[in-house]
Amino acid sequence: MKLSKLYYICMGSLLFAFTSCGNDWLNLEPSTSVETETSIKILSDVEFTLNGIYSDMQSSDAYSGRLVYYGDVRGDDMQAVSLSKRTGDYYNYGHTKDNGPSSHWLNLYSFIQNCNLILNNIDKIDATGQEEYRDDLKGQALAIRGMALFDLTRIFGYPYTKDNGASLGVPIVKNSEGIASKPSRNTVAECYTQIISDLTSAVSMLNGKFTKGKINKWAAMTLLSRVYLYKGDNTNALAMAEDAIEGAEGKGWQLWSHDDYPYAWAEDASSAAPGEVLFEIVNTTTDSPGKESMGYLNSKSGYDDMCITTSFYALLLEDPDDIRLKLLSFDGSKYAYVFKYQPQEGEVIQDANIPLIRLAETYLNASEAAVKLGDNEKAVKYLDPIVKRANPNNTVQGKTLTLEDVLNERRKELVAEGHRAFDLLRNGMSVNRYDVPNSKIKSTKHFSKNLDFDWDFYRIVLPIPKAEMDTNPNMVQNPGY
Ligand code: CA
Numbered sequence: 001m002k003l004s005k006l007y008y009i010c011m012g013s014l015l016f017a018f019t020s021c022g023n024d025w026l027n028l029e030p031s032t033s034v035e036t037e038t039s040i041k042i043l044s045d046v047e048f049t050l051n052g053i054y055s056d057m058q059s060s061d062a063y064s065g066r067l068v069y070y071g072d073v074r075g076d077d078m079q080a081v082s083l084s085k086r087t088g089d090y091y092n093y094g095h096t097k098d099n100g101p102s103s104h105w106l107n108l109y110s111f112i113q114n115c116n117l118i119l120n121n122i123d124k125i126d127a128t129g130q131e132e133y134r135d136d137l138k139g140q141a142l143a144i145r146g147m148a149l150f151d152l153t154r155i156f157g158y159p160y161t162k163d164n165g166a167s168l169g170v171p172i173v174k175n176s177e178g179i180a181s182k183p184s185r186n187t188v189a190e191c192y193t194q195i196i197s198d199l200t201s202a203v204s205m206l207n208g209k210f211t212k213g214k215i216n217k218w219a220a221m222t223l224l225s226r227v228y229l230y231k232g233d234n235t236n237a238l239a240m241a242e243d244a245i246e247g248a249e250g251k252g253w254q255l256w257s258h259d260d261y262p263y264a265w266a267e268d269a270s271s272a273a274p275g276e277v278l279f280e281i282v283n284t285t286t287d288s289p290g291k292e293s294m295g296y297l298n299s300k301s302g303y304d305d306m307c308i309t310t311s312f313y314a315l316l317l318e319d320p321d322d323i324r325l326k327l328l329s330f331d332g333s334k335y336a337y338v339f340k341y342q343p344q345e346g347e348v349i350q351d352a353n354i355p356l357i358r359l360a361e362t363y364l365n366a367s368e369a370a371v372k373l374g375d376n377e378k379a380v381k382y383l384d385p386i387v388k389r390a391n392p393n394n395t396v397q398g399k400t401l402t403l404e405d406v407l408n409e410r411r412k413e414l415v416a417e418g419h420r421a422f423d424l425l426r427n428g429m430s431v432n433r434y435d436v437p438n439s440k441i442k443s444t445k446h447f448s449k450n451l452d453f454d455w456d457f458y459r460i461v462l463p464i465p466k467a468e469m470d471t472n473p474n475m476v477q478n479p480g481y
Contacts, residue, residue: 040121043130046137053114053144054213054281060292061103062111063281064354067151068294068418069306070104074460075420076433077312077411081335083447085305086297092448093459097481102465104155105179108148113178115145120176132207139205143220146198150227153191155462156478159426160231162455165189168476184474192231199224208251210271212282218248219279219357225365230426234369238378241366245359245382248278253359258389262326265355266342278362281354284344288351295341295352298416300331302349307335308415309446310439316412322390324412334443338416355417360386364410371406379406386413403427421460430454 040046057063072078073091080091089095118141127134149172157169169191171183186194199220206217221244228237253274256264269275283289296302308328313336316325328336341352363382370378379401386409387394396405407427411420424431433451435444453460458480469475 040118041125043122043125043127043134043137046118046122046125046134046141049114049118050137050140050144053111053141055287056107056110056114057144058281058283058287058289059107060289062107063356064283064289064293065297066101066103067107068354068356069297069416070155071418071421072416073306074431075424076431077309077315077415077420078306078338079309079433079444079446079448081304081307086292086303087306091306093450093453093457095459095462097463097469097477098466100463100465100481102467104462105152105465105468108152109173109179111148112145112173113176115141115148116174116176116178119145120174135205136207139202139207139217139220140215142198143202143206143215143223146195146202146220146227147215147223149191149198150195150223153188153195154230154422156464157188157191158461159422159428159455160188160192161426161428163188165192165231168478179468179472182472182474185476192227195227196224196231199227208247210252210269210274212269213280215279218244218251218253218359218362221247222278222357222359222362222365225362225369229365229369230422234372238366238369238373238375241362241369241382242378244362245366248359248362253278255359255363255385255389258323258392261323261389263342265327265340265352266344268344268353276359277353277355277357278359279355279357281356283347283351283353285347285351291350293341293350293352294354294416295343295349298337298339298341299349300329300335300337304331304335304337307337307441307444309433310436310441310444311434312411312415313439313441313444314436315408319391319394321393322412324390330441333440336441336444340416358417360413361417361419364406364413367401368403368406368410371401371403376400383409425455425460428455 069087070090073080073087080087083092122138152170158167165188167188168185169188170185172186172194173179173183175181202220203217206220208217221240225237225241228240253276255276267275269277297305316322327339329339330336343349343352363386367379367382380396383406384396387396431453433446435446461478463481464475464477469477
């Protein structure tokens with residue numbers, strides 16, 4: 001039974017990879033030897049399995065859609081265009097224990113299971129002469145497993161900072177059977193220990209080179225700095241972000257320029273010009289996540305599903321020369337959309353790549369950690385490039401920064417990239433939704449019942465999916481549901 005389940009899951013990944021491969025790195029010869037735990041025999045089997053994971057991550061139910069917009073429409077800077085839209089129940093915190101989505105749970109545990117398949121077998125492979133290649137593959141599997149567990153923990157578990165991680169997170173699953181092994185939940189603190197362990201190991205193994213569509217050392221370091229921030233470990237958050245900036249810039253990554261910023265999102269990054277995206281989901285015309293993807297949802301010529309709020313628009317308008325205003329596209333005087341999910345050359349909007357981790361975040365992580373540590377010099381050092389890039393006439397040099405300064409800059413910079421609700425809640429702040437009168441975007445109004453709440457609101461975490469509750473006797477539902 002164990003093997004047949006694995007076979008099913010692996011074949012699912014393989015079929016997806018076969019039928020949807022349009023990227024060069026997916027165009028590998030089909031391998032028939034990756035369907036069971038015992039058949040990862042050579043490093044190319046590992047790479048093939050990893051490619052299947054990346055391909056599954058590309059789904060609009062995963063990182064081309066839901067796993068990203070979750071953090072946006074549940075905050076105060078973006079909202080659903082209407083409650084009947086795809087993002088409506090997320091925005092409205094409308095899920096119950098009977099209708100909560102299962103896709104977050106199933107997708108993320110599927111990534112973890114396939115990473116486990118690699119991690120539980122890779123050290124048995126003779127990699128003589130190929131140690132760096134082996135280590136990089138292992139580093140990718142560790143980084144993806146850490147990322148998936150982090151996303152599960154922040155979606156289903158309360159913020160670490162609420163109770164020092166004492167409440168329930170999600171099961172830590174390291175076997176190859178996955179969630180079917182009917183595990184019980186670990187605490188949030190135990191999950192963070194595992195996430196930090198995986199990402200720390202990943203950082204030590206990844207080689208730091210550019211590889212299109214693959215998670216690299218600098219992305220793993222930025223993610224780890226984010227995890228430390230969520231945990232309230234500001235010393236490590238700052239150190240990790242600083243190392244990531246130095247390392248990435250030493251290898252050619254750099255912040256996009258002021259002039260390029262409105263258009264750089266459409267660029268196809270390459271090793272010659274890696275730009276500022278450290279990890280992205282690569283979508284193409286022949287390998288597209290389809291119309292449920294971020295590009296299509298964030299456009300009036302697409303599904304027109306989510307838009308910015310009037311309060312966020314007012315914040316960004318505080319400086320009418322902020323370059324980031326140029327990313328807004330307007331539906332007349334009704335709604336404004338964030339045009340970050342720009343199609344690459346020759347593509348349509350649903351084929352837009354999904355930047356998941358950007359160097360701008362690394363700077364913002366460093367600045368936030370520094371301001372919390374009372375290190376104003378470094379808070380300024382890392383915030384200033386983001387402020388200046390948005391408007392070269394602005395600077396924070398000579399200023400004493402507050403946490404609010406840093407978080408407001410983070411809002412402006414990372415809107416529509418899945419951060420805001422988490423950023424508020426992990427900082428113990430309220431999600432406070434309100435309409436700004438006389439906004440240019442006249443039709444944009446809040447219609448959620450949930451307009452002002454903090455981490456004491458039980459629905460800030462999703463319910464454990466009903467199917468999991470029904471089939472796993474060891475599973476415990478989140479309180480309140
Ligand atoms: Ca693309």
